[in-house]
């Protein structure tokens with residue numbers, strides 16, 4: 001069998017949310033079935049980068065549904081703004097969208113976050129099918145039911161937990177994705193490796209080029225393992241009462257860096273630095289070994305991801321981190337590791353220790 005001819009894999013999310021994430025190739029013909037019979041109108045939310053794909057999808061869905069509309073939104077983080085959500089709501093309002101209509105999110109994580117938020121809020125919730133077109137969307141953003149937009153004060157500050165009806169991860173859609181985007185997405189893939197699934201780290205360490213080439217079985221294995229980690233966690237704790245916080249590994253500092261960079265950096269790139277910081281913090285304030293910290297450095301370096309951030313930025317980052325969603329009563333909480341695949345919450349650390357750990361990654 002050729003490397004491209006594998007059958008689709010279904011990964012189930014259960015519990016408060018109940019849906020299937022399908023990973024495979026040539027899945028575009030499945031979007032109509034994923035939407036289901038009761039749907040009359042469909043809004044496809046997409047960016048210009050996947051405009052041709054959106055047109056093709058519209059044409060195929062038009063054979064089955066009464067009306068299929070496109071909402072072309074700005075690229076990347078510029079999509080995650082309330083004005084853009086309002087633009088989508090306007091299209092739905094003018095087309096008389098009802099509760100039996102549906103939204104398709106077609107694009108990277110920024111689009112699926114926005115599309116999810118629009119679906120969650122329109123009439124307090126209409127059906128949502130996510131069709132991620134980036135690695136990051138496939139392994140993380142589109143698959144777990146966290147939706148949201150940014151505000152001037154910070155990342156993802158407005159949003160909703162809202163389960164998709166289905167998620168289709170069509171690996172063929174990655175053919176046009178630039179290598180730097182694949183690598184940024186791999187930050188979230190290896191995050192799943194660090195917090196729960198060391199086999200992912202083995203795959204990257206064995207051959208980073210094959211691991212990050214969407215045509216290889218190694219890539220598919222790493223992606224499916226990462227999705228399975230997310231599905232397991234989300235099945236147990238959809239609304240982030242506790243366990244789900246582990247998916248935030250590297251994000252406390254990562255989100256602050258994205259804010260400091262005015263959302264011009266890719267999420268995965270910022271999270272890579274955030275994970276290196278979390279590893280140093282785990283060593284200083286917890287029990288993470290030098291070897292495990294070194295493994296972070298090695299894996300992230302193999303992926304060409306950055307490990308450091310300028311020394312002088314610490315005061316601003318610390319102020320932004322106070323708005324992190326994991327903070328309680330003004331006290332910062334981080335996800336750290338006691339060992340690879342042994343995550344836990346670290347709370348109440350002295351600012352001096354936080355700063356000391358930052359010095360280890362400061363450039």
Ligand SMILES: NC(=O)c1ccc[n+]([C@@H]2O[C@H](COP(=O)([O-])OP(=O)(O)OC[C@H]3O[C@@H](n4cnc5c(N)ncnc54)[C@H](O)[C@@H]3O)[C@@H](O)[C@H]2O)c1
Pocket residue numbers: 047049050075076077080107108109110111113133134135136137140141142144145146147148156173174175176177178181184185188266267268
């Ligand atoms: N909801 C969640 O649980 C969750 C999880 C992780 C990340 N996120 C969010 O996801 C976002 C990051 O997602 P991302 O890394 O996919 O970034 P992105 O959505 O900005 O996409 C990255 C770039 O790739 C382009 N692109 C997308 N698909 C393409 C394709 N097939 N071919 C060519 N170009 C393509 C996009 O237009 C964009 O320029 C952030 O906003 C982050 O906060 C959310």
Ligand SMILES: O=C(O)C(=O)C[C@@H](O)[C@H](O)[C@H](O)COP(=O)(O)O
Pocket residue numbers: 140144146155156188240244245247248251325
């Ligand atoms: O699914 C989750 O839960 C995550 O934390 C996954 C993260 O990769 C993702 O970036 C998420 O959007 C961050 O959530 P936030 O609640 O910290 O905004």
Ligand SMILES: [Zn+2]
Pocket residue numbers: 140188251267271
């Ligand atoms: Zn993330």
